[in-house]
Amino acid sequence: MKNSRRLIALLLALALCVGLLPAGAAGTTLRISTPEQLVRLSQDCTLDAYSRNLTVLLTADIHLTGAGFQPIPIFCGVFDGNGHTVSGLTVEGRGSDLGFIRYVEAGAVVKDLTLQACVRPEGSQTGIGGVAGQNEGTIENCTVSGLVEGGEEVGGIAGRNLESGLIRSCSNQAAVTGSTRTGGIAGYNTG
Numbered sequence: 001m002k003n004s005r006r007l008i009a010l011l012l013a014l015a016l017c018v019g020l021l022p023a024g025a026a027g028t029t030l031r032i033s034t035p036e037q038l039v040r041l042s043q044d045c046t047l048d049a050y051s052r053n054l055t056v057l058l059t060a061d062i063h064l065t066g067a068g069f070q071p072i073p074i075f076c077g078v079f080d081g082n083g084h085t086v087s088g089l090t091v092e093g094r095g096s097d098l099g100f101i102r103y104v105e106a107g108a109v110v111k112d113l114t115l116q117a118c119v120r121p122e123g124s125q126t127g128i129g130g131v132a133g134q135n136e137g138t139i140e141n142c143t144v145s146g147l148v149e150g151g152e153e154v155g156g157i158a159g160r161n162l163e164s165g166l167i168r169s170c171s172n173q174a175a176v177t178g179s180t181r182t183g184g185i186a187g188y189n190t191g
Contacts (some may be wrong), residue, residue, distance in 0.1 A: 020045045033060040035067035038086070042072045048105060051077040058113070062089040067094025071133070072101040081142070089115055089146075094123035095157065097133030099148075106164045108137035116175065117146045125151035127159035128187070130174055134158070135165040135191070145173040154178030154186040165191030 008045050032038055038104045044050050054077035055158050065088035079101070090096050098121050104110055110131055128150030135158040144175050155160045156172025172184045181187045 007113045025064040026057075029055045029057055029058050029069060031057050031189050033058070033064070035062055035064050035069065038062055038064070040070050042070055043076055045072045047076050048076045051075050051108075053077060055080060058082045058086075059147070060086040061087070064090070071098055073139075074099045074103045075110070076105045078108070079110045081111065082152055083112050083114075084115050085114040085116060087116035089117040089119070091117070091119040091121055093121055095121055096109045096124045097127040098133050098150075099129040099133045099159065102133045104132045104135045104139065104158075104165075106136040109140070110137070110142060111140045112142070114143045115145070117144060117148070120138075120147060120149040125149075125178075126153055127157040130136045130153045130156050130172070130179070131170075132149045132158045133188075135162040135164065135167065137164070138166045138168070139170060140166075140168045142170045143173065144171075146175075148174045150178045150182075152179060153187040154183045155183045155185055158186045159188065161186040161191040165189075167191070 011088050056079045061084045099119055100115055114157055115130055130144030130148050131139050148156055152154055155172045156174045156176045157167055
């Protein structure tokens, strides 16, 4: 009886600990093929712990018009576009550091993705990019077309590419406009 109570207590403690682990903790792969799944990813990425060690793999082209997509707040894993296109991306709300992903963290990778976007937020409009508002990770083999518009630090790929940030083999086909620190790839670059 005493041993069974200890075993039950141990199992309950273990279940609670497992429940506290972030979704990406085990190095999982999340396959996304629908707008709804991409919207859910954005909702789940409000904390950096969710995407740490997570690989996101697009398995189809995704059209976001009318899906209610908001930029992915923070991303720490690997986002593999797998050669697919995300179209109908519209970012018009208030804020700074906006794009498909707001913050690409150090160690994160966004690759093999094509975006057809209209990124033109209101408010301070600082740190505006097609792929990322602010990049400290690696963005590679990505293409952006459409419109990227802001005030300061505006770029077709990233608004800000900071010290640890790396952008390589990317192309911008979007019209990019801003008042200061504006560029086809990055508006502000120390990476």
